[in-house]
Amino acid sequence: MDLKVKIYVTLGVLSPVFLYMGGRLSILVVIWTSVVLFLPELLKPKEVEKEQKVEPKKKDHVCKCGGKNGKSEAAHSDEGKEECCGGKGTGVNGKECCGKGGKKKVEVEPKKPKDGCCSSGGKKSGKKCCGGKGHGHGKETKDTKEPSPATAQEWDSLTVDFTNAFKPAKTSKAKKTVKVFGKKGMTQISSKQEDSNSGDLIKSAFTVSNDELLNSDIYVFYSSLQGSAEKAAGIVQEKLKAVEGLKNEPKLLNLDEIDDTDKYFVDVPSENALYVLVVPSYDVDCPLDYFIQTLEENFNDHRLDRFPLRKLVGYTVLGLGDSESWPDKFCYQANKVDYWVSHLGGRRIFPVGKICMKYDGFEKVGEWAELLGELLKDNEPILYEYDENVDDSEEDGDDQDGSDEGGEGSDQEVDLEDVGGKESDSKRNENSLEVKQMIAKDSPTYRNLTKQGYRIVGSHSGVKICRWTKNELRGKGSCYKKSLFNIASSRCMELTPSLACSSKCVFCWRHGTNPVSKNWRWETDEPEFILENALAAHYSMIKQMRGVPGVIADRFINAFKVAHCALSLVGEPILYPYISKFVELLHEKDISSFLVCNAQHPESLRSLGKVTQLYVSIDASTKDELRKVDRPLYKDFWERMMECLDIIRTTQSHQRTVFRLTLVKGFNMGDISAYADLVQRGVPCFIEVKGATFSGSSKDNVNALTMQNIPFNEECKDFVENFVAELKRRGLPYDIAAEHAHSNCVLIADTKFKVDGKWNTHIDFAKFFELLRSGESFTHMDYMQETPEWALYGNGGFAPGNVRVAHGDRVANDGRVDAADLPEIPVGAV
Numbered sequence: 084m085d086l087k088v089k090i091y092v093t094l095g096v097l098s099p100v101f102l103y104m105g106g107r108l109s110i111l112v113v114i115w116t117s118v119v120l121f122l123p124e125l126l127k128p129k130e131v132e133k134e135q136k137v138e139p140k141k142k143d144h145v146c147k148c149g150g151k152n153g154k155s156e157a158a159h160s161d162e163g164k165e166e167c168c169g170g171k172g173t174g175v176n177g178k179e180c181c182g183k184g185g186k187k188k189v190e191v192e193p194k195k196p197k198d199g200c201c202s203s204g205g206k207k208s209g210k211k212c213c214g215g216k217g218h219g220h221g222k223e224t225k226d227t228k229e230p231s232p233a234t235a236q237e238w239d240s241l242t243v244d245f246t247n248a249f250k251p252a253k254t255s256k257a258k259k260t261v262k263v264f265g266k267k268g269m270t271q272i273s274s275k276q277e278d279s280n281s282g283d284l285i286k287s288a289f290t291v292s293n294d295e296l297l298n299s300d301i302y303v304f305y306s307s308l309q310g311s312a313e314k315a316a317g318i319v320q321e322k323l324k325a326v327e328g329l330k331n332e333p334k335l336l337n338l339d340e341i342d343d344t345d346k347y348f349v350d351v352p353s354e355n356a357l358y359v360l361v362v363p364s365y366d367v368d369c370p371l372d373y374f375i376q377t378l379e380e381n382f383n384d385h386r387l388d389r390f391p392l393r394k395l396v397g398y399t400v401l402g403l404g405d406s407e408s409w410p411d412k413f414c415y416q417a418n419k420v421d422y423w424v425s426h427l428g429g430r431r432i433f434p435v436g437k438i439c440m441k442y443d444g445f446e447k448v449g450e451w452a453e454l455l456g457e458l459l460k461d462n463e464p465i466l467y468e469y470d471e472n473v474d475d476s477e478e479d480g481d482d483q484d485g486s487d488e489g490g491e492g493s494d495q496e497v498d499l500e501d502v503g504g505k506e507s508d509s510k511r512n513e514n515s516l517e518v519k520q521m522i523a524k525d526s527p528t529y530r531n532l533t534k535q536g537y538r539i540v541g542s543h544s545g546v547k548i549c550r551w552t553k554n555e556l557r558g559k560g561s562c563y564k565k566s567l568f569n570i571a572s573s574r575c576m577e578l579t580p581s582l583a584c585s586s587k588c589v590f591c592w593r594h595g596t597n598p599v600s601k602n603w604r605w606e607t608d609e610p611e612f613i614l615e616n617a618l619a620a621h622y623s624m625i626k627q628m629r630g631v632p633g634v635i636a637d638r639f640i641n642a643f644k645v646a647h648c649a650l651s652l653v654g655e656p657i658l659y660p661y662i663s664k665f666v667e668l669l670h671e672k673d674i675s676s677f678l679v680c681n682a683q684h685p686e687s688l689r690s691l692g693k694v695t696q697l698y699v700s701i702d703a704s705t706k707d708e709l710r711k712v713d714r715p716l717y718k719d720f721w722e723r724m725m726e727c728l729d730i731i732r733t734t735q736s737h738q739r740t741v742f743r744l745t746l747v748k749g750f751n752m753g754d755i756s757a758y759a760d761l762v763q764r765g766v767p768c769f770i771e772v773k774g775a776t777f778s779g780s781s782k783d784n785v786n787a788l789t790m791q792n793i794p795f796n797e798e799c800k801d802f803v804e805n806f807v808a809e810l811k812r813r814g815l816p817y818d819i820a821a822e823h824a825h826s827n828c829v830l831i832a833d834t835k836f837k838v839d840g841k842w843n844t845h846i847d848f849a850k851f852f853e854l855l856r857s858g859e860s861f862t863h864m865d866y867m868q869e870t871p872e873w874a875l876y877g878n879g880g881f882a883p884g885n886v887r888v889a890h891g892d893r894v895a896n897d898g899r900v901d902a903a904d905l906p907e908i909p910v911g912a913v
């Protein structure tokens with residue numbers, strides 16, 4: 084009975100007695116009654132509370148988890164079923180979850196940990212996880228002890244932070260600082276930051292140090308119907324075993340026979356696991372379908388960590404197929420595996436290999452595995468993502484016309500006298516004949532250039548991967564020199580041996596970061612040193628591409644054999660005193676040379692040795708226009724240019740010469756007749772006419788162009804047609820030959836390159852080297868090759884073997900080319 088009721092009843096019964104007895108006796112009676120009746124009640128309340136709390140236990144368990152939360156079906160009473168989500172909740176919020184996703188909290192929930200279940204529906208939560216099936220793993224499953232309060236708390240925290248629960252225990256290794264490559268370059272991120280930003284990091288990439296890759300536990304998985312994938316996986320295993328320094332022997336595993344794929348693709352077998360997946364493709368039902376489906380399901384399973392495979396050191400996929408019989412579906416399942424593994428957080432450390440097994444398949448497998456082995460030893464960072472629109476939207480990769488600028492009025496302008504220090508210092512140095520470095524390692528110029536993605540070689544040379552090189556590696560298009568001259572963009576190295584220039588062209592996008600100078604006056608690196616280090620730098624940048632989605636393995640492998648060198652990039656290559664020797668060294672390595680000069684250094688031009696193709700930038704047709712466009716340092720710039728044209732017509736007439744015209748509206752498109760005068764003077768083999776590319780504006784480049792200066796495609800074509808008409812009118816033998824419409828670029832050629840009615844603007848590179856080695860003199864007429872149909876004027880010039888990618892709203896709808904759009908050739912490209 085309730086205490087209050089007892090008091091009222093007692094007082095009611097005793098009140099007549101008090102009235103009758105009165106005085107002290109009644110007080111004694113009250114005390115005695117209180118002791119006997121109420122004291123036990125006053126001592127009871129805790130028990131009452133406890134009894135009340137336990138009340139819901141009568142319902143036993145309110146979850147309808149189908150026995151999957153660790154209880155048998157029989158243990159669930161019907162009562163409380165309405166409290167259950169039917170196993171469809173997320174399980175992420177432990178307090179709300181009933182074990183298979185119940186949405187409502189009930190008091191009995193904390194009891195689950197005693198079954199060792201994570202209750203979150205996850206398949207793993209450390210050792211105590213039941214795999215979402217209601218029972219713990221291994222020994223833990225048999226643990227029937229009541230949970231201690233601490234255990235319940237631990238369970239709670241696991242379910243609240245689902246992702247963290249799956250993270251491997253921190254080791255000292257995890258504390259290492261990692262280099263992170265995002266769209267905006269590289270930053271150092273500590274493991275602490277990595278933890279807090281793990282979501283961001285998944286889409287980034289990080290350096291896997293030499294040690295880490297060689298210390299990895301390599302698992303070579305394969306799936307095979309007819310045995311070739313099995314054999315190929317064995318080859319891969321053997322090749323990797325032979326890799327010097329590899330700590331653990333690679334293991335071979337048949338995907339079709341693995342009982343529990345979750346062991347490898349939800350969980351990972353070890354902290355340093357690295358996966359190589361060798362997979363064939365079948366357009367008919369095959370065991371691989373199930374594996375791919377499992378990956379996809381894991382990705383879509385909200386109960387699982389979204390990125391379980393980020394725990395891998397890395398992965399790569401080797402596809403086997405038959406490109407002849409299944410051209411459209413060649414290795415399509417390898418692509419799918421790659422897609423899902425990367426979506427599950429895997430970091431691709433090597434491009435997807437795709438090998439047609441019809442001819443010499445196993446040999447190619449061996450080559451692929453050897454290269455993979457080489458790269459395991461490599462300490463180069465791995466780019467996980469590459470966005471061509473962001474990466475170098477200002478630069479557009481290609482070689483510049485040798486012109487450079489300091490951005491007049493720019494803070495960062497580095498002029499002749501500024502190089503290596505303040506003007507006064509420099510003058511002092513001049514007097515004391517001290518020779519300085521053009522770009523010292525600790526200079527702001529060095530920092531600026533490296534920030535822009537240049538690799539500085541020695542103290543005055545630089546390399547940078549052109550965006551066309553990257554895009555051809557990914558099958559997304561080749562540069563216009565592929566269409567016009569047969570260059571392979573993915574095998575092209577863009578280099579300058581002189582980062583300094585003697586002009587400050589308005590359309591150069593160096594934004595004031597480079598030195599300008601009339602003459603060479605710096606410490607000079609040997610040509611051998613430059614070439615060796617430039618190639619090393621180029622290859623290291625290529626290697627970074629191995630993790631980028633879509634990189635084509637064949638092209639990637641071939642990119643390590645540079646075939647062309649575009650000598651320009653930025654600066655004036657011909658300023659370098661040993662330019663001829665440098666070109667010779669290139670040729671010795673079967674690397675063709677495309678040299679651009681700015682027509683300001685006649686002496687160097689005259690003494691220049693053989694190059695594969697020699698460009699002269701013609702940035703304007705009149706003296707006044709040239710002054711405005713190039714802002715040359717030399718006062719006699721016009722005379723210098725005229726002298727250069729004479730040299731092109733005479734001393735250097737054996738070379739394949741090209742005039743490069745970059746059309747800038749409002750600057751240099753007016754006087755077609757004056758251009759014809761220049762052609763008449765120089766008589767080049769080719770005239771390359773290209774609309775300027777919009778490179779964005781910059782506070783540092785006071786004369787940066789606007790879209791108003793960028794000619795429409797039709798305007799360029801009109802210009803070219805009028806220009807050719809004028810040349811013909813003068814009896815000069817030129818006509819329009821080829822084009823790369825995408826780059827707004829048209830090639831006019833001397834008609835001597837039209838043989839039997841067919842244009843021969845392409846270069847036969849093998850022939851060029853053969854002639855060079857013969858020691859005989861030869862001319863541009865001796866190594867030409869027929870222009871393919873697709874590259875001829877009117878056919879667009881988009882190289883086959885690439886897939887054109889549209890970038891929606893970034894494409895100018897008026898036909899003009901914006902550098903922020905698809906990969907584009909910059910102004911003054913070779």
Ligand SMILES: Cc1cc2nc3c(=O)[nH]c(=O)nc-3n(C[C@H](O)[C@H](O)[C@H](O)COP(=O)(O)O)c2cc1C
Nearest residue numbers: 307308309310311312363364366404405409413414
């Ligand atoms: C019925 C059948 C269908 C195939 N479908 C494809 C396909 O769609 N794409 C592809 O690239 N190769 C295809 N192939 C070629 C196989 O992928 C290739 O022969 C591979 O090496 C087989 O590997 P395995 O011997 O390990 O099973 C197919 C082969 C067969 C017999």
Ligand code: SF4
Nearest residue numbers: 481549562572575577
């Ligand atoms: S030729 Fe120029 S644009 Fe083409 S790939 Fe080489 S550097 Fe890039």
